[in-house]
Amino acid sequence: xxxxxDDPPSRVYPLTASESPPMNIYSYSSKDFANxxxxxxxxxxxxxxxxxxxxxxxxxxARPCLRxxxxxxxxxxxxxxxxxxxxxxxxxPYKKRDGKDRAANNAEAQTGPPPxxxxxxxxxxxxxxxxxxSYPAWYPAxxxxxxxxxxxxxxxxxxQYYLTPMPTHQDVADYQNQGYYQSSxxxxxxxxxxxTQLPYPVYSNAVPQKPGPNDVLSPHGH
DNA sequence: GGCTTCGGACAATCAACCTA
DNA sequence: AGGTTGATTGTCCGAAGCCT
Numbered sequence: 001x002x003x004x005x006d007d008p009p010s011r012v013y014p015l016t017a018s019e020s021p022p023m024n025i026y027s028y029s030s031k032d033f034a035n036x037x038x039x040x041x042x043x044x045x046x047x048x049x050x051x052x053x054x055x056x057x058x059x060x061x062a063r064p065c066l067r068x069x070x071x072x073x074x075x076x077x078x079x080x081x082x083x084x085x086x087x088x089x090x091x092x093p094y095k096k097r098d099g100k101d102r103a104a105n106n107a108e109a110q111t112g113p114p115p116x117x118x119x120x121x122x123x124x125x126x127x128x129x130x131x132x133x134s135y136p137a138w139y140p141a142x143x144x145x146x147x148x149x150x151x152x153x154x155x156x157x158x159x160q161y162y163l164t165p166m167p168t169h170q171d172v173a174d175y176q177n178q179g180y181y182q183s184s185x186x187x188x189x190x191x192x193x194x195x196t197q198l199p200y201p202v203y204s205n206a207v208p209q210k211p212g213p214n215d216v217l218s219p220h221g222h
Numbered sequence: 223g224g225c226t227t228c229g230g231a232c233a234a235t236c237a238a239c240c241t242a
Numbered sequence: 243a244g245g246t247t248g249a250t251t252g253t254c255c256g257a258a259g260c261c262t
Contacts, residue, residue, distance in 0.1 A: 041232090041233075042231090042232065042233065042253085042254075042255080043233080044232085044233055044234070044252075044253045044254070045253075045254095046234080046235095046252095046253095047252090047253095048252080048253060048254080052253085052254085053252085053253080053254095055225095055226070055227080055254090056227080056228065056229095056253075056254055056255085057226095057253095057254065057255090058253080058254055058255085059253080059254085071225095080252090082251080082252075083250095083251070083252090085235075085236065085237080085249095085250065085251070086237095086249085086250070086251095087237070087238095088237090088238090089237080089238075089249065089250080090238080091237090091238050091239065091247080091248070091249075092248095093239085093240095094238095094239060094240065094246075094247055094248085095247080095248095
């Protein structure tokens with residue numbers, strides 16, 4: 001039986017020191033994560049539904065997608081058609097390689113030099129995958145100091161992150177009563193996420209960031 | 223505050239091109 | 243043959259404006 005593990009991400013980490021900062025699938029604002037050097041790569045669905053495509057809004061792999069469900073147009077949620085790619089387009093001579101890694105060039109061109117670590121060498125982030133929930137994830141309202149850390153230094157969401165059933169309204173109320181906050185981000189399912197895609201700094205000596213304002217719900221859900 | 227619109231930044235794809 | 247490059251195509255962020 002196929003599982004989420006059968007559909008790994010197209011890109012395999014770990015990062016090398018010369019690569020761009022860790023990616024995650026979360027929406028984010030640069031204001032949410034104060035350190036601009038850890039700006040995460042935006043992840044896109046392979047094929048947005050026609051409604052999300054028209055609205056230029058984030059879609060997900062599920063059909064109906066969460067946005068269509070939210071607006072009560074789930075029955076209209078169908079994959080958009082993709083044009084066939086042009087063939088036979090001639091290309092000019094390629095630039096000579098200069099021996100420098102292209103990813104490093106791109107990362108530097110787009111985000112400036114790689115993040116400066118306080119230690120001499122940034123820790124390697126091990127290749128690792130965790131299942132992603134298909135609904136807003138719930139996190140305990142821990143402080144940055146309490147946030148669990150793994151041996152490799154990655155700041156890590158706690159076990160409560162990995163909820164499997166869709167929470168009921170009662171669950172939601174219970175979570176809020178227990179002091180949990182809800183991520184505003186909805187996740188596609190089934191989906192694989194790598195540790196480096198988590199919305200936390202990956203370097204052990206990075207200054208821990210509190211969750212962004214968009215990730216926090218008041219007890220009333222706003 | 224929620225929704226729609228939309229410009230444009232950015233990501234993904236994949237065929238042409240390059241090289242070992 | 244397999245890796246690299248870059249053009250093409252698509253997604254969706256974020257700001258602005260409108261509506262209730």
